[in-house]
Amino acid sequence: MxxxxxxxxxxxxxxxxxxxxxxxxxxxxxxxxxxxxxxxxxxxxxxxxxxxxxxxxxxxxxxxxxxxxxxxxxxxxxxxxxxxxxxxxxxxxxxxxxxxxxxxxxxxxxxxxxxxxxxxxxxxxxxxxxxxxxxxxxxxxxxxxxRSAMAASLVGDRDPIERLMPAARTASAASNPPAEHAWTMERLHRFHADGFTLNDLDAARMLLAVSSVPVRDDVWENISQRTAQTHVALWTNLTRRAPDDVRAAPATLLSFASWIGGDGAKAWCALDQVPNAQEYPMARLMSAALTAGVNPSEWEAQTARLHDINELARDLARTLQAPQGPLHRPAPEM
Incomplete structure:
Protein backbone atom coordinates (compact mmCIF):
# COMPACT_ATOMS: atom_id res chain seq x y z
CA MET A 1 0.00 0.00 0.00
CA ARG A 147 -8.33 -3.30 16.87
CA SER A 148 -11.01 -4.68 19.19
CA ALA A 149 -13.61 -3.71 16.59
CA MET A 150 -11.59 -5.55 13.94
CA ALA A 151 -11.48 -8.64 16.16
CA ALA A 152 -15.22 -8.38 16.85
CA SER A 153 -15.91 -8.25 13.11
CA LEU A 154 -14.71 -11.87 12.87
CA VAL A 155 -17.34 -13.16 15.31
CA GLY A 156 -20.84 -13.68 13.97
CA ASP A 157 -23.90 -15.90 14.43
CA ARG A 158 -22.55 -19.45 14.45
CA ASP A 159 -25.75 -21.24 15.44
CA PRO A 160 -27.29 -21.72 11.94
CA ILE A 161 -24.30 -23.69 10.63
CA GLU A 162 -23.88 -25.49 13.97
CA ARG A 163 -27.41 -26.85 13.52
CA LEU A 164 -26.61 -28.04 9.99
CA MET A 165 -23.36 -29.82 10.82
CA PRO A 166 -24.80 -33.29 11.68
CA ALA A 167 -26.63 -33.45 8.33
CA ALA A 168 -23.60 -32.03 6.51
CA ARG A 169 -21.35 -34.69 8.03
CA THR A 170 -23.76 -37.41 6.99
CA ALA A 171 -23.86 -36.06 3.43
CA SER A 172 -20.08 -35.81 3.32
CA ALA A 173 -19.69 -39.39 4.50
CA ALA A 174 -22.10 -40.55 1.78
CA SER A 175 -20.02 -38.76 -0.84
CA ASN A 176 -16.32 -39.43 -1.51
CA PRO A 177 -13.15 -37.34 -1.01
CA PRO A 178 -12.47 -36.66 -4.72
CA ALA A 179 -16.03 -35.43 -5.24
CA GLU A 180 -15.88 -33.11 -2.22
CA HIS A 181 -12.47 -31.86 -3.33
CA ALA A 182 -13.75 -31.09 -6.82
CA TRP A 183 -16.88 -29.37 -5.47
CA THR A 184 -14.80 -27.20 -3.14
CA MET A 185 -12.52 -25.94 -5.90
CA GLU A 186 -15.47 -25.31 -8.25
CA ARG A 187 -17.33 -23.41 -5.51
CA LEU A 188 -14.20 -21.39 -4.75
CA HIS A 189 -13.79 -20.39 -8.38
CA ARG A 190 -17.48 -19.45 -8.54
CA PHE A 191 -16.97 -17.18 -5.53
CA HIS A 192 -13.98 -15.55 -7.25
CA ALA A 193 -16.28 -14.85 -10.19
CA ASP A 194 -19.45 -13.61 -8.45
CA GLY A 195 -18.55 -12.79 -4.83
CA PHE A 196 -21.94 -13.98 -3.57
CA THR A 197 -22.06 -15.07 0.10
CA LEU A 198 -22.38 -18.84 0.50
CA ASN A 199 -25.74 -20.01 1.80
CA ASP A 200 -25.75 -22.04 5.02
CA LEU A 201 -25.73 -25.42 3.25
CA ASP A 202 -22.80 -24.52 1.00
CA ALA A 203 -20.99 -22.88 3.92
CA ALA A 204 -21.31 -26.03 6.06
CA ARG A 205 -20.10 -28.18 3.17
CA MET A 206 -17.16 -25.87 2.49
CA LEU A 207 -16.14 -25.79 6.16
CA LEU A 208 -16.16 -29.58 6.34
CA ALA A 209 -14.23 -29.87 3.08
CA VAL A 210 -11.37 -27.56 4.12
CA SER A 211 -11.02 -29.44 7.41
CA SER A 212 -9.37 -32.06 5.17
CA VAL A 213 -5.72 -31.08 4.82
CA PRO A 214 -5.37 -32.00 1.08
CA VAL A 215 -8.42 -29.88 0.21
CA ARG A 216 -7.27 -27.02 2.43
CA ASP A 217 -3.83 -27.13 0.84
CA ASP A 218 -5.27 -26.77 -2.68
CA VAL A 219 -7.28 -23.77 -1.47
CA TRP A 220 -4.16 -22.37 0.22
CA GLU A 221 -2.21 -22.74 -3.03
CA ASN A 222 -4.88 -20.64 -4.77
CA ILE A 223 -4.13 -17.63 -2.53
CA SER A 224 -1.86 -15.03 -4.12
CA GLN A 225 -1.62 -11.25 -4.23
CA ARG A 226 -3.94 -11.40 -7.25
CA THR A 227 -6.63 -13.46 -5.43
CA ALA A 228 -6.09 -12.26 -1.85
CA GLN A 229 -8.98 -9.80 -1.81
CA THR A 230 -11.65 -12.37 -2.68
CA HIS A 231 -10.10 -14.95 -0.34
CA VAL A 232 -10.23 -12.42 2.50
CA ALA A 233 -13.91 -11.81 1.77
CA LEU A 234 -14.74 -15.54 1.66
CA TRP A 235 -12.80 -16.63 4.74
CA THR A 236 -13.85 -13.60 6.78
CA ASN A 237 -17.46 -14.58 6.23
CA LEU A 238 -16.88 -18.27 6.96
CA THR A 239 -14.73 -17.57 10.04
CA ARG A 240 -17.59 -15.46 11.41
CA ARG A 241 -20.05 -18.32 10.87
CA ALA A 242 -17.91 -21.39 11.66
CA PRO A 243 -18.51 -23.47 14.82
CA ASP A 244 -15.45 -24.20 16.95
CA ASP A 245 -14.71 -27.66 15.55
CA VAL A 246 -14.40 -26.44 11.94
CA ARG A 247 -13.02 -22.92 12.46
CA ALA A 248 -9.27 -23.60 12.49
CA ALA A 249 -8.99 -23.97 8.69
CA PRO A 250 -11.02 -20.92 7.60
CA ALA A 251 -9.44 -18.70 10.26
CA THR A 252 -5.92 -19.71 9.23
CA LEU A 253 -6.70 -19.34 5.52
CA LEU A 254 -8.02 -15.86 6.37
CA SER A 255 -4.80 -15.11 8.24
CA PHE A 256 -2.69 -16.17 5.26
CA ALA A 257 -4.82 -14.26 2.73
CA SER A 258 -4.72 -11.12 4.90
CA TRP A 259 -0.94 -11.39 5.24
CA ILE A 260 -0.43 -11.89 1.49
CA GLY A 261 -2.70 -8.90 0.93
CA GLY A 262 -0.60 -6.73 3.26
CA ASP A 263 -2.96 -6.62 6.27
CA GLY A 264 -0.85 -7.95 9.15
CA ALA A 265 -3.26 -6.74 11.83
CA LYS A 266 -6.15 -8.73 10.37
CA ALA A 267 -3.82 -11.71 9.95
CA TRP A 268 -3.23 -11.66 13.72
CA CYS A 269 -6.93 -11.17 14.47
CA ALA A 270 -7.74 -14.18 12.30
CA LEU A 271 -5.27 -16.36 14.21
CA ASP A 272 -7.01 -15.33 17.41
CA GLN A 273 -10.07 -17.15 16.02
CA VAL A 274 -8.26 -20.51 15.88
CA PRO A 275 -9.72 -22.30 18.94
CA ASN A 276 -7.11 -22.29 21.71
CA ALA A 277 -7.38 -26.02 22.40
CA GLN A 278 -6.48 -26.98 18.87
CA GLU A 279 -2.98 -27.80 17.69
CA TYR A 280 -2.99 -26.60 14.10
CA PRO A 281 0.34 -26.62 12.23
CA MET A 282 -0.66 -24.09 9.54
CA ALA A 283 -1.65 -21.61 12.26
CA ARG A 284 1.70 -22.13 13.97
CA LEU A 285 3.50 -21.48 10.70
CA MET A 286 1.55 -18.25 10.21
CA SER A 287 2.28 -17.19 13.80
CA ALA A 288 5.99 -17.78 13.24
CA ALA A 289 6.00 -15.88 9.93
CA LEU A 290 4.20 -12.89 11.44
CA THR A 291 6.43 -12.88 14.53
CA ALA A 292 9.57 -12.95 12.38
CA GLY A 293 8.28 -10.14 10.17
CA VAL A 294 8.53 -12.21 6.98
CA ASN A 295 7.59 -10.05 4.00
CA PRO A 296 4.78 -11.59 1.90
CA SER A 297 6.88 -10.89 -1.18
CA GLU A 298 9.29 -13.58 0.04
CA TRP A 299 6.50 -16.15 -0.22
CA GLU A 300 5.44 -14.83 -3.62
CA ALA A 301 9.02 -15.06 -4.87
CA GLN A 302 9.28 -18.67 -3.75
CA THR A 303 6.13 -19.63 -5.64
CA ALA A 304 8.04 -18.94 -8.84
CA ARG A 305 10.57 -21.61 -7.80
CA LEU A 306 8.47 -24.10 -5.81
CA HIS A 307 5.05 -24.95 -7.20
CA ASP A 308 3.81 -27.33 -4.49
CA ILE A 309 2.21 -25.78 -1.40
CA ASN A 310 3.82 -28.33 0.92
CA GLU A 311 7.27 -27.56 -0.46
CA LEU A 312 6.58 -23.86 0.02
CA ALA A 313 5.45 -24.42 3.60
CA ARG A 314 8.48 -26.57 4.41
CA ASP A 315 10.79 -23.99 2.85
CA LEU A 316 9.29 -21.23 4.99
CA ALA A 317 9.32 -23.40 8.12
CA ARG A 318 13.04 -24.11 7.67
CA THR A 319 13.78 -20.40 8.10
CA LEU A 320 11.54 -19.99 11.15
CA GLN A 321 11.19 -21.45 14.59
CA ALA A 322 7.46 -22.02 15.03
CA PRO A 323 6.14 -21.17 18.50
CA GLN A 324 5.66 -24.03 20.92
CA GLY A 325 2.79 -24.47 23.36
CA PRO A 326 -0.63 -22.83 22.96
CA LEU A 327 -1.03 -20.45 20.07
CA HIS A 328 -0.66 -16.86 21.20
CA ARG A 329 -0.44 -13.38 19.72
CA PRO A 330 2.86 -11.58 20.34
CA ALA A 331 3.06 -7.81 20.57
CA PRO A 332 3.95 -6.49 17.09
CA GLU A 333 1.37 -6.12 14.32
CA MET A 334 2.93 -5.68 10.89
Whole structure:
Protein backbone atom coordinates (compact mmCIF):
# COMPACT_ATOMS: atom_id res chain seq x y z
CA MET A 1 0.00 0.00 0.00
CA UNK A 2 1.47 3.35 -1.09
CA UNK A 3 0.42 6.49 0.78
CA UNK A 4 1.55 9.98 -0.25
CA UNK A 5 1.80 12.45 2.65
CA UNK A 6 3.10 16.04 2.77
CA UNK A 7 2.87 16.98 6.45
CA UNK A 8 2.96 15.62 9.98
CA UNK A 9 -0.81 15.94 10.09
CA UNK A 10 -1.25 13.84 6.94
CA UNK A 11 1.23 11.23 8.19
CA UNK A 12 -0.87 10.83 11.34
CA UNK A 13 -4.04 10.63 9.22
CA UNK A 14 -2.43 7.82 7.21
CA UNK A 15 -1.64 5.63 10.23
CA UNK A 16 -5.11 4.01 10.52
CA UNK A 17 -4.94 3.05 6.83
CA UNK A 18 -1.68 1.18 7.45
CA UNK A 19 -3.36 -1.22 9.87
CA UNK A 20 -7.05 -1.15 8.98
CA UNK A 21 -8.05 0.36 12.32
CA UNK A 22 -7.36 3.47 14.40
CA UNK A 23 -4.61 2.73 16.96
CA UNK A 24 -4.83 4.13 20.47
CA UNK A 25 -2.11 4.11 23.15
CA UNK A 26 0.22 2.71 20.53
CA UNK A 27 3.73 3.03 19.18
CA UNK A 28 4.02 2.86 15.39
CA UNK A 29 7.11 2.44 13.24
CA UNK A 30 6.74 3.90 9.75
CA UNK A 31 9.55 3.12 7.26
CA UNK A 32 10.47 5.79 4.72
CA UNK A 33 11.57 3.25 2.09
CA UNK A 34 10.56 -0.30 1.07
CA UNK A 35 12.04 -3.23 2.97
CA UNK A 36 11.24 -2.64 6.62
CA UNK A 37 7.80 -3.56 7.97
CA UNK A 38 5.25 -1.09 9.28
CA UNK A 39 4.65 -2.04 12.90
CA UNK A 40 2.20 -1.22 15.68
CA UNK A 41 2.74 -2.24 19.32
CA UNK A 42 1.00 -1.28 22.52
CA UNK A 43 2.81 1.76 23.92
CA UNK A 44 5.26 0.51 26.56
CA UNK A 45 4.96 2.43 29.83
CA UNK A 46 7.73 0.77 31.89
CA UNK A 47 11.31 -0.33 31.27
CA UNK A 48 10.23 -3.95 31.40
CA UNK A 49 7.64 -3.24 28.72
CA UNK A 50 10.18 -1.34 26.61
CA UNK A 51 12.54 -4.31 26.85
CA UNK A 52 9.69 -6.56 25.74
CA UNK A 53 8.93 -4.38 22.72
CA UNK A 54 12.54 -4.55 21.59
CA UNK A 55 12.62 -8.31 22.10
CA UNK A 56 9.64 -8.61 19.74
CA UNK A 57 11.07 -6.20 17.14
CA UNK A 58 14.76 -7.10 17.06
CA UNK A 59 14.30 -10.23 14.91
CA UNK A 60 12.05 -8.77 12.18
CA UNK A 61 13.99 -5.50 11.97
CA UNK A 62 17.32 -7.28 12.07
CA UNK A 63 16.04 -9.54 9.29
CA UNK A 64 15.10 -6.68 6.96
CA UNK A 65 17.37 -3.76 7.92
CA UNK A 66 19.75 -2.60 5.20
CA UNK A 67 22.35 0.20 5.24
CA UNK A 68 20.57 3.54 5.19
CA UNK A 69 17.29 2.18 6.62
CA UNK A 70 15.15 5.01 8.03
CA UNK A 71 11.93 4.89 10.09
CA UNK A 72 9.71 7.34 11.92
CA UNK A 73 8.65 6.57 15.49
CA UNK A 74 5.06 7.68 16.09
CA UNK A 75 3.54 7.57 19.59
CA UNK A 76 -0.23 7.87 19.82
CA UNK A 77 -1.14 8.51 23.45
CA UNK A 78 -2.60 11.02 25.86
CA UNK A 79 0.60 10.79 27.96
CA UNK A 80 3.41 12.70 26.27
CA UNK A 81 5.98 11.66 28.90
CA UNK A 82 5.47 7.98 28.04
CA UNK A 83 5.93 8.88 24.38
CA UNK A 84 9.21 10.67 25.13
CA UNK A 85 10.68 7.74 27.05
CA UNK A 86 9.44 4.98 24.74
CA UNK A 87 10.56 6.69 21.52
CA UNK A 88 14.00 7.64 22.86
CA UNK A 89 14.58 4.11 24.18
CA UNK A 90 13.55 2.55 20.85
CA UNK A 91 15.62 5.05 18.85
CA UNK A 92 18.82 4.00 20.65
CA UNK A 93 18.07 0.32 20.09
CA UNK A 94 17.27 0.78 16.40
CA UNK A 95 20.52 2.67 15.93
CA UNK A 96 22.34 -0.42 17.25
CA UNK A 97 21.22 -2.28 14.10
CA UNK A 98 21.90 0.72 11.80
CA UNK A 99 18.31 1.92 11.49
CA UNK A 100 18.09 5.71 11.84
CA UNK A 101 15.05 7.56 13.19
CA UNK A 102 14.98 11.22 12.05
CA UNK A 103 11.42 11.71 13.30
CA UNK A 104 9.90 11.06 16.73
CA UNK A 105 6.29 12.19 16.63
CA UNK A 106 3.78 12.36 19.49
CA UNK A 107 0.06 12.87 19.01
CA UNK A 108 -3.22 12.56 20.83
CA UNK A 109 -6.63 12.97 19.20
CA UNK A 110 -6.33 16.74 18.72
CA UNK A 111 -2.66 17.79 18.51
CA UNK A 112 0.81 16.64 17.53
CA UNK A 113 4.41 17.51 18.37
CA UNK A 114 7.79 16.64 16.86
CA UNK A 115 9.68 15.45 19.94
CA UNK A 116 13.05 16.49 18.49
CA UNK A 117 12.35 19.91 16.94
CA UNK A 118 9.35 20.71 19.18
CA UNK A 119 7.38 21.86 16.14
CA UNK A 120 3.69 21.31 16.92
CA UNK A 121 0.25 21.71 15.44
CA UNK A 122 -3.37 20.68 15.45
CA UNK A 123 -4.73 17.49 13.91
CA UNK A 124 -7.25 18.50 11.26
CA UNK A 125 -10.25 16.94 9.57
CA UNK A 126 -8.95 18.32 6.28
CA UNK A 127 -5.86 16.07 6.46
CA UNK A 128 -8.00 13.03 7.31
CA UNK A 129 -10.30 13.79 4.39
CA UNK A 130 -7.40 14.10 1.93
CA UNK A 131 -5.86 10.78 3.00
CA UNK A 132 -9.24 9.00 3.10
CA UNK A 133 -9.96 10.20 -0.43
CA UNK A 134 -6.55 9.04 -1.64
CA UNK A 135 -7.10 5.55 -0.19
CA UNK A 136 -10.68 5.22 -1.46
CA UNK A 137 -9.47 6.19 -4.93
CA UNK A 138 -6.91 3.36 -4.64
CA UNK A 139 -9.70 0.89 -3.84
CA UNK A 140 -8.96 0.60 -0.10
CA UNK A 141 -11.70 0.33 2.52
CA UNK A 142 -11.78 2.97 5.24
CA UNK A 143 -10.30 1.84 8.58
CA UNK A 144 -12.53 0.75 11.45
CA UNK A 145 -12.55 2.28 14.92
CA UNK A 146 -10.12 0.02 16.80
CA ARG A 147 -8.33 -3.30 16.87
CA SER A 148 -11.01 -4.68 19.19
CA ALA A 149 -13.61 -3.71 16.59
CA MET A 150 -11.59 -5.55 13.94
CA ALA A 151 -11.48 -8.64 16.16
CA ALA A 152 -15.22 -8.38 16.85
CA SER A 153 -15.91 -8.25 13.11
CA LEU A 154 -14.71 -11.87 12.87
CA VAL A 155 -17.34 -13.16 15.31
CA GLY A 156 -20.84 -13.68 13.97
CA ASP A 157 -23.90 -15.90 14.43
CA ARG A 158 -22.55 -19.45 14.45
CA ASP A 159 -25.75 -21.24 15.44
CA PRO A 160 -27.29 -21.72 11.94
CA ILE A 161 -24.30 -23.69 10.63
CA GLU A 162 -23.88 -25.49 13.97
CA ARG A 163 -27.41 -26.85 13.52
CA LEU A 164 -26.61 -28.04 9.99
CA MET A 165 -23.36 -29.82 10.82
CA PRO A 166 -24.80 -33.29 11.68
CA ALA A 167 -26.63 -33.45 8.33
CA ALA A 168 -23.60 -32.03 6.51
CA ARG A 169 -21.35 -34.69 8.03
CA THR A 170 -23.76 -37.41 6.99
CA ALA A 171 -23.86 -36.06 3.43
CA SER A 172 -20.08 -35.81 3.32
CA ALA A 173 -19.69 -39.39 4.50
CA ALA A 174 -22.10 -40.55 1.78
CA SER A 175 -20.02 -38.76 -0.84
CA ASN A 176 -16.32 -39.43 -1.51
CA PRO A 177 -13.15 -37.34 -1.01
CA PRO A 178 -12.47 -36.66 -4.72
CA ALA A 179 -16.03 -35.43 -5.24
CA GLU A 180 -15.88 -33.11 -2.22
CA HIS A 181 -12.47 -31.86 -3.33
CA ALA A 182 -13.75 -31.09 -6.82
CA TRP A 183 -16.88 -29.37 -5.47
CA THR A 184 -14.80 -27.20 -3.14
CA MET A 185 -12.52 -25.94 -5.90
CA GLU A 186 -15.47 -25.31 -8.25
CA ARG A 187 -17.33 -23.41 -5.51
CA LEU A 188 -14.20 -21.39 -4.75
CA HIS A 189 -13.79 -20.39 -8.38
CA ARG A 190 -17.48 -19.45 -8.54
CA PHE A 191 -16.97 -17.18 -5.53
CA HIS A 192 -13.98 -15.55 -7.25
CA ALA A 193 -16.28 -14.85 -10.19
CA ASP A 194 -19.45 -13.61 -8.45
CA GLY A 195 -18.55 -12.79 -4.83
CA PHE A 196 -21.94 -13.98 -3.57
CA THR A 197 -22.06 -15.07 0.10
CA LEU A 198 -22.38 -18.84 0.50
CA ASN A 199 -25.74 -20.01 1.80
CA ASP A 200 -25.75 -22.04 5.02
CA LEU A 201 -25.73 -25.42 3.25
CA ASP A 202 -22.80 -24.52 1.00
CA ALA A 203 -20.99 -22.88 3.92
CA ALA A 204 -21.31 -26.03 6.06
CA ARG A 205 -20.10 -28.18 3.17
CA MET A 206 -17.16 -25.87 2.49
CA LEU A 207 -16.14 -25.79 6.16
CA LEU A 208 -16.16 -29.58 6.34
CA ALA A 209 -14.23 -29.87 3.08
CA VAL A 210 -11.37 -27.56 4.12
CA SER A 211 -11.02 -29.44 7.41
CA SER A 212 -9.37 -32.06 5.17
CA VAL A 213 -5.72 -31.08 4.82
CA PRO A 214 -5.37 -32.00 1.08
CA VAL A 215 -8.42 -29.88 0.21
CA ARG A 216 -7.27 -27.02 2.43
CA ASP A 217 -3.83 -27.13 0.84
CA ASP A 218 -5.27 -26.77 -2.68
CA VAL A 219 -7.28 -23.77 -1.47
CA TRP A 220 -4.16 -22.37 0.22
CA GLU A 221 -2.21 -22.74 -3.03
CA ASN A 222 -4.88 -20.64 -4.77
CA ILE A 223 -4.13 -17.63 -2.53
CA SER A 224 -1.86 -15.03 -4.12
CA GLN A 225 -1.62 -11.25 -4.23
CA ARG A 226 -3.94 -11.40 -7.25
CA THR A 227 -6.63 -13.46 -5.43
CA ALA A 228 -6.09 -12.26 -1.85
CA GLN A 229 -8.98 -9.80 -1.81
CA THR A 230 -11.65 -12.37 -2.68
CA HIS A 231 -10.10 -14.95 -0.34
CA VAL A 232 -10.23 -12.42 2.50
CA ALA A 233 -13.91 -11.81 1.77
CA LEU A 234 -14.74 -15.54 1.66
CA TRP A 235 -12.80 -16.63 4.74
CA THR A 236 -13.85 -13.60 6.78
CA ASN A 237 -17.46 -14.58 6.23
CA LEU A 238 -16.88 -18.27 6.96
CA THR A 239 -14.73 -17.57 10.04
CA ARG A 240 -17.59 -15.46 11.41
CA ARG A 241 -20.05 -18.32 10.87
CA ALA A 242 -17.91 -21.39 11.66
CA PRO A 243 -18.51 -23.47 14.82
CA ASP A 244 -15.45 -24.20 16.95
CA ASP A 245 -14.71 -27.66 15.55
CA VAL A 246 -14.40 -26.44 11.94
CA ARG A 247 -13.02 -22.92 12.46
CA ALA A 248 -9.27 -23.60 12.49
CA ALA A 249 -8.99 -23.97 8.69
CA PRO A 250 -11.02 -20.92 7.60
CA ALA A 251 -9.44 -18.70 10.26
CA THR A 252 -5.92 -19.71 9.23
CA LEU A 253 -6.70 -19.34 5.52
CA LEU A 254 -8.02 -15.86 6.37
CA SER A 255 -4.80 -15.11 8.24
CA PHE A 256 -2.69 -16.17 5.26
CA ALA A 257 -4.82 -14.26 2.73
CA SER A 258 -4.72 -11.12 4.90
CA TRP A 259 -0.94 -11.39 5.24
CA ILE A 260 -0.43 -11.89 1.49
CA GLY A 261 -2.70 -8.90 0.93
CA GLY A 262 -0.60 -6.73 3.26
CA ASP A 263 -2.96 -6.62 6.27
CA GLY A 264 -0.85 -7.95 9.15
CA ALA A 265 -3.26 -6.74 11.83
CA LYS A 266 -6.15 -8.73 10.37
CA ALA A 267 -3.82 -11.71 9.95
CA TRP A 268 -3.23 -11.66 13.72
CA CYS A 269 -6.93 -11.17 14.47
CA ALA A 270 -7.74 -14.18 12.30
CA LEU A 271 -5.27 -16.36 14.21
CA ASP A 272 -7.01 -15.33 17.41
CA GLN A 273 -10.07 -17.15 16.02
CA VAL A 274 -8.26 -20.51 15.88
CA PRO A 275 -9.72 -22.30 18.94
CA ASN A 276 -7.11 -22.29 21.71
CA ALA A 277 -7.38 -26.02 22.40
CA GLN A 278 -6.48 -26.98 18.87
CA GLU A 279 -2.98 -27.80 17.69
CA TYR A 280 -2.99 -26.60 14.10
CA PRO A 281 0.34 -26.62 12.23
CA MET A 282 -0.66 -24.09 9.54
CA ALA A 283 -1.65 -21.61 12.26
CA ARG A 284 1.70 -22.13 13.97
CA LEU A 285 3.50 -21.48 10.70
CA MET A 286 1.55 -18.25 10.21
CA SER A 287 2.28 -17.19 13.80
CA ALA A 288 5.99 -17.78 13.24
CA ALA A 289 6.00 -15.88 9.93
CA LEU A 290 4.20 -12.89 11.44
CA THR A 291 6.43 -12.88 14.53
CA ALA A 292 9.57 -12.95 12.38
CA GLY A 293 8.28 -10.14 10.17
CA VAL A 294 8.53 -12.21 6.98
CA ASN A 295 7.59 -10.05 4.00
CA PRO A 296 4.78 -11.59 1.90
CA SER A 297 6.88 -10.89 -1.18
CA GLU A 298 9.29 -13.58 0.04
CA TRP A 299 6.50 -16.15 -0.22
CA GLU A 300 5.44 -14.83 -3.62
CA ALA A 301 9.02 -15.06 -4.87
CA GLN A 302 9.28 -18.67 -3.75
CA THR A 303 6.13 -19.63 -5.64
CA ALA A 304 8.04 -18.94 -8.84
CA ARG A 305 10.57 -21.61 -7.80
CA LEU A 306 8.47 -24.10 -5.81
CA HIS A 307 5.05 -24.95 -7.20
CA ASP A 308 3.81 -27.33 -4.49
CA ILE A 309 2.21 -25.78 -1.40
CA ASN A 310 3.82 -28.33 0.92
CA GLU A 311 7.27 -27.56 -0.46
CA LEU A 312 6.58 -23.86 0.02
CA ALA A 313 5.45 -24.42 3.60
CA ARG A 314 8.48 -26.57 4.41
CA ASP A 315 10.79 -23.99 2.85
CA LEU A 316 9.29 -21.23 4.99
CA ALA A 317 9.32 -23.40 8.12
CA ARG A 318 13.04 -24.11 7.67
CA THR A 319 13.78 -20.40 8.10
CA LEU A 320 11.54 -19.99 11.15
CA GLN A 321 11.19 -21.45 14.59
CA ALA A 322 7.46 -22.02 15.03
CA PRO A 323 6.14 -21.17 18.50
CA GLN A 324 5.66 -24.03 20.92
CA GLY A 325 2.79 -24.47 23.36
CA PRO A 326 -0.63 -22.83 22.96
CA LEU A 327 -1.03 -20.45 20.07
CA HIS A 328 -0.66 -16.86 21.20
CA ARG A 329 -0.44 -13.38 19.72
CA PRO A 330 2.86 -11.58 20.34
CA ALA A 331 3.06 -7.81 20.57
CA PRO A 332 3.95 -6.49 17.09
CA GLU A 333 1.37 -6.12 14.32
CA MET A 334 2.93 -5.68 10.89
Missing amino acids: KISVSSHDELLAAVPHMFGFTPHESLVLYPFAPGLPRVRVDLPTSQTARDGVWESLEVPFGRHARPGAVVAIICLTTDRSHAERASEDLRSRLESIDVTTPLRLWADDTQWCDLDTHESGQRTQAARTRIDAQMVAAGQALPIAS
